[in-house]
Amino acid sequence: MRIKSISIGKKMLVVGILSLTMLFNLIGCTNQSEEAPADSSSNFNKEGLPIVTAPVTLDVLTVRWGNMGDTFKANKWLQDLEKETNVKINWQVMSSNDWGEQKSIMLASSTLPDIIFGDIVFSDSDIVNNLSYFRPLDDYIDNYMPNLKAAMEETPEMRQISTFPDGKMYSLPARLPSRPITTMQPVINKVWLDRLSLDVPDNIEELYNVFKAFKEKDPNQNGKPDEIPFSGSVDISMDFLSPFGITDLNNNSMMLKEGEPVFIPASIEYKEALKWVHKLYAEGLIDQELFTQDNTMSTAKQQNPDAALIGFSNQWIPDAVFGKWKDEYATIPSIAGPDGNRYQTGDPVGLSLRRNELLITTSSKHPEIAARWADQFYTNEASIQNFWGAIGTVIQKNEDGTYALMSPPEGTSADAWYWEQSVRDFGPKYVSPGFEKNIILDETTGDGLKLVIDKLGSEYVTEPFPNVMYSAEEFQELPTLTTDIDSYVKTTRAEWITKGNIDQEWDAYIKQLNDMGLKRLVEIRTDAYKRYTSVK
The missing domain is CATH 1.10.287 (Helix Hairpins)
Known part of the structure; x- marks a missing residue:
């Protein structure tokens, strides 16, 4: 047994060394022979383009969801950026499927690429616990990033969310375009309401009566008692409790009440909400498998092939959830609670702000070049092209100064197309609030539809406990x-x-x-x- 354990240990050691070697090769595969010294006064230009007179290559690591791959590199804006700046990018694209293990190896190695691109790569805790790997960026922003400086002056929250406990910025923020104020909103089967001659419920009492009718009167008309008035995820959604004044934007059980942080599950509002939900559960008005089903089971109910089964839910947009039944569902205004008020989860300043979208590592020998390269992303046109796709490929620029999204290729959804053509949610970007009026979206689907239904709940959005930074x-x-x-x-x-x-x-x-x-x-x-x- 001892011999076997030693053998296994050797195998694990070899696997670890091979993985580490692959990462080192990935990080260090830049061809340096064509490059001039990075920061020599004769090569680096503090202003204007190109950023460097002779080409310099930066290693940039990004992570993509699942098997998305690196098609975004064909984005014409990114390709033109290389020509205009003389900064060549060696993209190192990792899959989120493998990144957890590879991340640990990279951090243990203490050898990182020049730039980390996208907030999926390293979390707050990854950064805070490895601060020596990342450069404080405040001076670089002041000296080399006029676009970002202007953005943070217009939208101060960008600096606020990106300031670490020691008062410094180690990562760069983003403000995404055309984002809503609300998160999940109440969605109801409007066809069922019409068949039963019911009005859209306005408060929890009316919602209870609608649930009773959905359960007892066969609104899907299949002759079976299979209707589920409310169904949700594996755990009861906080969004379902919002009529009681409970909202939890960042899923940490925290709220602000009169400006003070409060732990929601210890509040009287929470207690009263659960008493109401128990009444619904005891009468069979909410899914009896709410705490035992996984996402596969939940999706099977939402997209049941024979008849619609779900009466009410909380969703981003209904057309992304209910399959062939999506046209039966409509988003409705937030439900009023026992106090007569409405509460909606979201953020009054919009769900557009992100942090940790770009970091410059202490391994980089070209931090000034990296900072100037990153600053090119912080213009309106650059940002929309890095969120949806390039002008001329995905975006049509009109003579009146507006920008319209083109239709995706046959057989491809708009969202999938955007991810294929751009860095999408990841990376630095800034679209100013004033510029957004120039963006034309299809109001029947995707991002455009969300902005339309957002108006039903935006006035009820509570101030959330923010996405704070910990030491x-x-x-x-x-x-x-x-x-x-x-x-x-x-x-x-x-x-x-x-x-x-x-x-x-x-x-x-x-x-x-x-x-x-x-x-x-x-x-x-x-x-x-x-x-x-x-x-x-």
Whole structure:
């Protein structure tokens, strides 16, 4: 047995060395022979184009979802950028399927490419726990990035979300174009309402009565009691609880109440919401498999081939979910709660802001060149071409100054086409709010449809607990708190929805949360929130 274990260990060592070698080769495969010294005054141009007189190559690592590949490199704007700047890009494209393992190897090696491109590559904690690998960018922004500086002056939130606990910016932000204010909105089967001569529900009492009718009156007309008035994900969606004033934009169970951070599952609003949901569950008005089904089971119900089965849900847009039944569904205004008010998850400043979209590593010998190259992305035209596709390929530029998206090729969805033709969600970009009026979108599908239905809930969007940044010490402490607390919250939520007894068990539940360190968890998040709001 000992001999076998040694053999296995040797094999693992060889595999690790090979993986590491492949990454080193990937990082270091740039042909340096044609390049002049990066920062010599005779080669580097602080302003204007080209950025360098003699060509310089930068290694740029990006990660793409699944098997998307590197077709985005054919984007004409990216190709023209190389010619105009004299900065050649050695794109290192990784798949998200393999990146988890490769990321650990790369960070352990401490040898990184010049640029990290896209927020899927490294998380906040990856960066904070490896700050020595990444350059503080404040001085580079001041000296070499006038486009980004102007963007952050117009939209200060970009600096706010990108400032780390030590007060410095290690990553660059993005503002995506034509993004909505709301996230998931209430979607109902309008055909069922019409067949039963019901009005669109306005409040939770009317919603309850609609659910009862959906369950009892065979609105899909197949003669079977198979209608499911409400169905959702594996766990009860916070969006379904929004009529009670509960919104959770960043999925961390935190809200702002009168400007103060609050842990939602310890609030009275949460308790009252679960009592209402238990009533629905006990009467068979919500999916009885809500806590046991996976996404495959949920999709099978949404796209059941014989008849529509779902009456109500919360979705981004209905046409992306319900398959052949998509035309039966309509987005409706946010449902009013017990207090008569409406609450909607989202962000009043828009869901367009991102951080960690580009990092310049300390391994790079060309940081000034990298900064100037990145700054080229922060113009309106550059950004729309890196979100949808190049002008002349995907975007039509009209004589009146507007920009219209072309129809995708036969057999390809618009969204798939955009991902094929651009870096899409990833990478630095900035589209100013004033420029967005020049963008013409198809209002019947995709991004355009979302902006139309966004108007139904945008006035009810609450101010969210923001996507704050934590320190290395806080990142070390948070998992020890959230692992137990989050698990306990989910377990009790499922029990109270399916079995009830929340009134009798509430005090013991709060005591258990406190014993698990809830006070410290809220303290950490409050400290991070105060740092976030102090950034100017």
